[in-house]
Amino acid sequence: MSSDIDSSKLLERASELVDLARRAGADEADAVIVRSRSQSVGVRLGKVESTESSESDDFSLRVFVGKRVASVSANPGFDLKTLAERAVAMAKVSPEDPYACLADSNRLANSYDDLELFDPTEVSSDQLREAALAAEEAALAVRGVSNSSGAGASSGMGGLVLVTSHGFSGSYMGSRFGRSVSVIAGEGTKMERDYDYDSRLYFADLDKPEDIGRRAGERAVKRINPRQVDTGSNVTVVFDPRIARGFVGGIAGAINGASVARKTSFLRDKMGQQVLKKGLVITDDPQIVRGASSRPFDGEGVRGEKLVMIEDGVLKHWFLSTSTAREIRLETNGRGVRGGTSVSPSSTNLSLEPGDISPEDLIAQIGAGFYVTELIGHGANLLTGEYSCGASGFWIENGEKAFPVSEVTIASNLKDMFMRITPANDIDRKYGVAAPTLAIEGMTIAGR
Template sequence: MRDLLSGLLQRARERGASQADAYLADEQHSSVQVRLRKVETVTHAREQRLALRVFVGKASASVSTSDLSHQSVDGLVDEAVALARLTAPDPVAGLPDPGEFASTIPDLDLEDSDGHRLTPEEKIAIAQRAEAAALDADPRVTNSEGAEFFERHAHYAYATSEGFFAAYPTSGFSLTVSPVASSNGEMQRDSWYTTARKRQRLDPPEEVGRIAARRALRRLGARTVKTAEVPVIFDPETAASLLRSLAGAASGPGLYRGTSFLLKRLGTRIASPAVTVVDDGTIPGAVGSRPFDGEGLVIRKTVVVNGGTLDSYLLDTYSGRKLGLPSTHHASRDGSGVSVSTTNLYLAAGETPPADLIGSVKSGLYVTELIGFGVNMVTGDYSRGAVGLWIENGELSYPVEEVTVAGNLLTMFQAVDGIGNDLVMRDRTSAPTVRISRMVVAGE
């Protein structure tokens, strides 16, 4: 890996690049899907991608290839330099300053060290156990879109023309179950999943299946509601999606382009004092952790929102320089170039049990799923399809569908008036239950 990258960077220099960096991903992944207890699809794959970014003076270009032959790699360099000569010079373009690179690479325990790789039969058995638990949970679970077990092993390496080189291995596992419940001609699907860097940390298959079944069953009998402005409670999964929107708006590229509703709001109150949002890439073994960012900068913990105040944007080197701020070490890398991404993003837990948040609502909506793309990142205007349960006198009373919830993300985060104590770091973005004092629920 090291030789391949240094050869590539050397050649880029020879061809006229003043600076360059290169990134190599080498992945193997496999999956099994079972449906109605039988094997449906089994896949196996190996993928590699070599990406190169060059700077010719202050102009830059990115190229990548999945063809790692000598001829192709040489062609890649020539193509990158030719493309860069076409782009306009940009005064802030370039690699991070030399002193900024990570000097030690932490071992974040991101790879499953269990020497035993599961055979396809063993993976099939895990998926079958999970799906069976859903199918056997209730006679109304009559069908299934199946269960999938997914496994990935990857090596990533990053090098710069200034001599930085680092590499790390990772692994990832996930198990998803998607049952279908039916009653009186109505069909409802839902799903549940578990994901982890290490297989032993996955939730037990039977538990995943039972939760998936419970989620599908509780949707049976769903109906719409009368249009009203009411308190809305987001369950942990849907609350996490609000965080993803917030993080998108706090990300550098949208800010310097002027396409974010958090423009010019650094250091100001953007949310209720109850809201603290943290991005922490240093958590050992967590699914979003990485030892260094996509530009070789040391990974760290960033408080994005601190007691309601926007404390930090999420920046890579370029967007930071555009905004006159240092990188927050959130560069991420894939085949297509450098972008900004979060690591492990979470909303800090509150002190209220989720049942008490629900209990505090006389009439309102408990949201369990959001669909559609109704978020305007420039204005924060928010309008999405929702599925959930109607709250009546503090109790979850009946399932709701074919409604929307609407507001504006800035007002919504200001209107957070309850945060649950139920934060579980289930995925790259995690949140506890969140109560928003008022939103418009549109239905009949």
């Protein structure tokens, strides 16, 4: 994998593609090459079930003719001149788009830092297989675990090469290593499944496969013999950190500029107003060294800076790319992401900052409530704020997790939930979205 870090040839090809587009009649253009290399091994019950390897360099060209825009994609073997001419011909017959454009030249990242996103460690398929087998073996060794849903290990790299007609040329690469396992505990109709995983930029930072397996097994066993609980309102629900991360990702969706422009977010008229409980802070920082979602520049060549998206509960920023920002009469904040041939805003290293209470003390203060470890379905409606999800986890009695719970639904409205969040202090920043244990008061539980 280390031999793939040199992107000089790809930069040359992207620059050539932009030049060809200008010669074909484009007023402006940018070319993107998304590089990907990956390998993975999957095992189940001590035997290899799958071994996969892939690599690609996907070319995309975006051209502007007046206010008309078109984008095309191709593989590396495609004739660049033909690709450029086709894109310009498409643009000339496309409808006008008053917002589509390149980023302003004064916003481009003429220089950028090395964020240490790439680990050149070579990992063989044998090493991946051994790690997957070790994780599964450790999980199956946990008393009460009866079967395996499989384990896996992977390594890979990905990156972006970007050249624009108004002077930007840059690239970056990032590595990624992962391990996971899923197992079943119990027998017959009382079987329960759970999992654990780890994903890192640097191979040496990965949790040991034996630790991942043990945690997965212990999680599954704790879920054996779940109960239903009575339907009730005004219940305090506690989100385990891995559930809380998804919840914070939902907040990011509600403050995405694209949702605001489309008028599909219930927070679209709330800029400068309190949208979260007073004291809560959400940050987004693409410049963290070795950050899981760091990038020296965005998909348009703009350097994004750390932003306090929500400060003391007050909404301060939307996530913005250039075209989205123009549509709502603002300026990009460097959150543009290339998705195929399009650019849309997204978060980077997103974090709901922790509180000052431990999760144990937070649960103890609640007394009675519901600790959620798994959600079923996508129950948030960002247009109305209505929230409803199937859930399982543990019932809290006398300030402790008392017994496993399944087949219940939790419901509320995001507007109310956002105002009732209490964060613990157990944040883990190794993933692209970071959140501690979260307690949310006043929710409804539908059970028996």
